[in-house]
Amino acid sequence: MEIQLISFGKISEFLHSQQLEIEGISDTDQLKAYLESNFLQLADLKYKLAVNKILIQENTHLNSGDSVAVMPPFSGG
C-alpha cells in the first residue's frame, strides 16, 4: 500500500517526506516498527504521529493513500 509520509523538525533531517510503498502493514504500530528498523535514529527519539492530519494517541488502522505525519516534541513559542 501507499503511505504519504510527512516529517517535521529534527526528524525531517534523516527521514524525508516521501511516498512510501510498503506491504504487510495495516496499522500505525506496524508502521512505527518498520520506520524504527529502517531509520535507527527514530528509535531513540520521542515522537507523535498524525494520520490524515489528526493527532493519534493509540494504534490506528491505516488505508492505502493515508498521510502519516511523524513529529518530534513541539517547540513553538
Add this chain to the structure above:
Amino acid sequence: MESKKKVKNIFIQGAISPGFITDCIAKHSSNTAIGGHSIFMGQVRQDEIGGKLVSAIAYSAFEELALEKMHEIREAIFEKYPLSCMHVHHSLGDVSAGEICLFVFTSSAHRKPAIEACSELVERIKAELPIWGKEIFQDNTHHWKENK
C-alpha cells in the same frame, strides 16, 4: 471583534513587529466594554549552547494541524473565560535574537479572565501546537529547540 467560529491563520512570516502589536492594541479603543487587556510576547533568546550563541530561530510548523488545534484551543478558552477578544500570532521562518516570535492578546471587562486566559493560552500553544524551532548559531550550525 473576533468571530469565534472561523479557523484563523495565526502565522506571520518572520518576526512580529512592535508596530503590528501597537496597531493591534489601538484597534481595541473602540470596544469600550473592555476594562482589561493581557499581553504575552515571546522573544527569541540568545541562548548559549555548547559555547555558541543563538543568532536566530527558524520556525516551521505542520500548519494545517496547528491551525485546527488552535481553533479548538480558542473555542475552549472562549468557553471557559468571559473574554471580549483573543488574538494569537506566531512566527514562521527566521526570527533573530531579540525579536518577537509569539504574541498573545486577550481582553475582557475585568482583569482576571484576561490574565488567566492569556497565561493558559501560552501554555497550551507551547505544548499542543505542532511548531518547531531550529536554533541557528552564528556559524550557521543549528540545534533543535526543546521546550521546558
